[in-house]
Amino acid sequence: MADLSTTYMGLKLKNPLIAASSGLTDTLEKVKTLADDGIGAIVLKSLFEEQIQMEIDSLGVNNMFNTYTDAENYVSYYTKEHNVNKYLTLIEESKKAVDIPIIASINCMSAGEWVDFAKKIESAGADAIELNMFILPSDAELSGKEIEAVYFDLIEKITSILKIPIALKISSYFSGMANTLVKLSNSGISSLVMFNRFYNPDIDLETETLTSNRIYSVPEENSNNLRWIGILSGKVNCDISSTTGIENGETALKNILVGAKTVQIASTLYKNSTNYIGTMLRDMDAWMDSKNYASLSEITGKLNASNIKHPIVFERSQFMKYYSDHH
Template sequence: MDLTTQYLGLELTNPIIVGSSGLTGSVEKIKHAEKCGAGAVVLKSMFEEEVALAYADFMKTAQTFASDSQYFDYEGRKTPIAYYDYVVREENLKKYITLIEESKKAVSIPVMASINCFLQSVEWIAYAKQLEAAGADALELNMFFPPTDFTKNRVDKESVYFKITEEVTKTLSIPVALKISHYFTDLGPMIQRLSKTGIGGLVLFNRYFSPDIDIDTFQVSNTFVFSSPSDLAMSLRWIAIMSQKVDCDLAASTGIHDGDAVIKQLLAGADAVQVASCLYKNGLDYLGQMRERLENWMSRKGFKRISGFKGRMSQEKSVDPSVYERVQFMKYYGGKKSAVV
């Protein structure tokens, strides 16, 4: 079977991408991912929070030697702390650039850089250009600005996505993908509008910190770190709804735990899929099983190429588009369990 596919203008040997995670945080892991059958990798993201944490650690050390919290005395000189903020950031950037450069030398599959845009920082624009210069084949912007700022309205919040996207696409010559959430009032129109900004692709959807409360220690902790197979439904629905309504590629993410889930997302219209949680649970070797399941299914169904069935089950091509709408929910709980699902 021919599993090759195009995503962001790049040719992938197969549509299964190892998503941004600790699984793509070192050259050795990336080499192993390629050996196990990954079509591409998205490097572990540069997180602004990580930079902030590194800076916080530095500040603790600095303030043990300086009485003035605004300055750090080094060899008799008083230097603004802002300088050390810059140094910490640049050190993190340097490490990331090295990861890109060494990964590109080590593997032949596409290597995509990733920036987690949690804060609205203009510095990410400058960083993006340096990641391109390091040899990244594409850049994925993981964009999410929490809807907890009650001082801004919906229009103000959404405008940030377009502002950053415009600046990055104007700056870079490599393809750019946006990894977004489903937390939008008008999700469908928002996806469509973003697809018309000149980006190469959209990744539906990113995954977030899930808080829990320890009732004995009164501490907030993390839970549901990994996705579950049931999480597939959200991205599957919106890939199917949007696959013929956008001006860019679509990649599915979250809830893809086996070869069957890969097939379903391709049938819905995805150009590629990103996996991570299932690889944490089963190891990178599991990529081979997912790929084999895809090949065997294509052989059994008589498909020589992915293009022969991609998007076949999208809403646009469905004989009953309502199957992707709320009517399914109503039919099920109305007792009509024979409804199409």
């Protein structure tokens, strides 16, 4: 039996499988089931920046009806405040109920006042916090530098407030990817979560309308992770967690081989149910045994760009070669 335990952001995990933030991690019951099924850690469903901002706004006014004049707004305000409190309760209760790390998650796009509120999440007992940060670079007025500045600004603010480790879940929409991610890894965060997945647009040809693409990922989407984690894991100054398209134990191993400390899974658990965690762990263990690896640390990053002879394989020129040789 290989030792699948690892450390992630300074936390001890019995294995590298993390339940990614999703509808599978939004109640105490689901947290308990995931823990019973053997998951290494859990990222709770994200709280949205706007939900927290609502709570803050409510603290700033004497009479909330001055601000939320019509009944509909008040109801929406109340619901959101209630959600924030419910979230803190979920953290507290999860920490009591299970003995694996519980990572809170916030969906954000600015360094607003809500950042101070993150302290409440820390006080509720979260082992770490994951910031799902995304600014779609669709505003033609904003340069790459200006967009990146928002990320650094937020990290500076939140690292000065919190003691728990901070993970930054990002997209792969950075023009200077390597440069930006290395700088981010030096900004005080403990992990880069690569990469968040978006609902992309599609077209229904029958009705000629815009629709949304698949909710769940397909394994092919993971090759982007292998490339970037492979290129960057030997260069960044923090852990990397891989997410998107990790469907089975084999894909999990590949992501670890290129340097991911942990892998975050959602779609495969939606498709195969949470007891599939056991199958993934058994498959990982069997491969490691067959290769005589005793522990995960022996394979973590073994195939990243810093550790292989021909790191150029990770880069595009190799694809050009492939296409020109492929008849």
